[in-house]
Amino acid sequence: MAQEQFYGEISDAIVNLDEEKAIELAKRAITEKWNLLEVIEKGYGDGIRRIGDLWEEGEFFLPELMLGGNIMQESMDILLPSLKESGASASQGVVVIATIEGDIHSIGKTIVGTMLSANGFDVYDLGADVPAEKIIETAVEKNADIIGVSALLTTTMFGQKKIIDILEDKGIRDNFKVIIGGAPVTKEWTEQCNADGFAGSAVGAVKLVKNLLNK
Numbered sequence: 001m002a003q004e005q006f007y008g009e010i011s012d013a014i015v016n017l018d019e020e021k022a023i024e025l026a027k028r029a030i031t032e033k034w035n036l037l038e039v040i041e042k043g044y045g046d047g048i049r050r051i052g053d054l055w056e057e058g059e060f061f062l063p064e065l066m067l068g069g070n071i072m073q074e075s076m077d078i079l080l081p082s083l084k085e086s087g088a089s090a091s092q093g094v095v096v097i098a099t100i101e102g103d104i105h106s107i108g109k110t111i112v113g114t115m116l117s118a119n120g121f122d123v124y125d126l127g128a129d130v131p132a133e134k135i136i137e138t139a140v141e142k143n144a145d146i147i148g149v150s151a152l153l154t155t156t157m158f159g160q161k162k163i164i165d166i167l168e169d170k171g172i173r174d175n176f177k178v179i180i181g182g183a184p185v186t187k188e189w190t191e192q193c194n195a196d197g198f199a200g201s202a203v204g205a206v207k208l209v210k211n212l213l214n215k
């Protein structure tokens with residue numbers, strides 16, 4: 001089957017909230033050895049973003065948004081372990097990643113964490129809705145090279161800046177590279193926050209981290 005057709009089928013399964021199909025296609029992607037990152041970004045990611053658009057247009061309501069999120073999450077639970085397995089082994093550095101407090105969007109953050117892990121980084125994924133203080137505490141404890149902070153809401157983005165403000169107040173800003181991401185994050189916001197970089201995709205995040213650590 002042609003790539004575009006396969007990704008289109010996956011995207012449609014998510015938009016149609018067809019759980020059975022979405023899961024069947026995730027299993028097929030593994031057995032048929034498709035490029036799993038592309039499957040996630042061009043198939044599942046495309047579908048969930050279409051759901052977001054339909055929600056914004058008033059075509060979908062919260063239950064559909066939630067069901068779409070759950071189906072996406074279940075599909076990721078199948079795909080991410082295989083994506084991780086394909087990775088390198090020698091540690092390239094330590095990353096602490098989380099979605100900021102007040103924000104329960106976890107899918108993109110988890111994909112970024114998994115890709116970094118597949119590329120040889122030691123990743124501590126603290127989950128979603130995590131207080132800034134907790135993220136910093138863990139980064140200090142694990143002697144992290146990178147702190148990654150995800151935010152999907154325009155209201156929670158300010159938590160990304162809060163992390164940097166706290167690091168500066170404590171006099172430990174230079175101990176870490178802080179990277180941010182999530183749909184509303186822009187280059188301008190990254191500069192305003194005084195963060196070290198942002199990326200709009202998991203591949204971009206890996207490149208960014210490698211650049212920042214001169215790998």
Ligand code: B12
Nearest residue numbers: 052066069103104105106107108148150153154181182202
């Ligand atoms: C799925 C989803 C949900 C699911 C989340 C399930 C889960 N476990 O994550 C559920 C249903 C729970 C949900 C809830 C809500 N949602 Co919602 N949701 C979405 C949706 C449709 C997709 C998000 C997603 O998973 N995308 C797929 C992933 C792969 O992409 P991504 O997250 O952007 O991540 C990529 C990059 O951004 C980047 N990246 C991400 N994180 C990081 C971190 C770092 C460090 C780096 C470098 C890169 C990086 O790499 C990732 C991989 O490619 C978006 C629409 C959209 N277009 O984003 C709305 C959206 C984010 N939600 C929205 C809203 C409003 C809500 C609710 C407030 C709704 C409500 N009234 O209750 C609640 C939030 C509650 C809360 N306190 O957090 C709005 C936000 C609007 C705004 N401007 O703030 C959006 C944009 C929908 C819309 N079009 O209006 N949501």
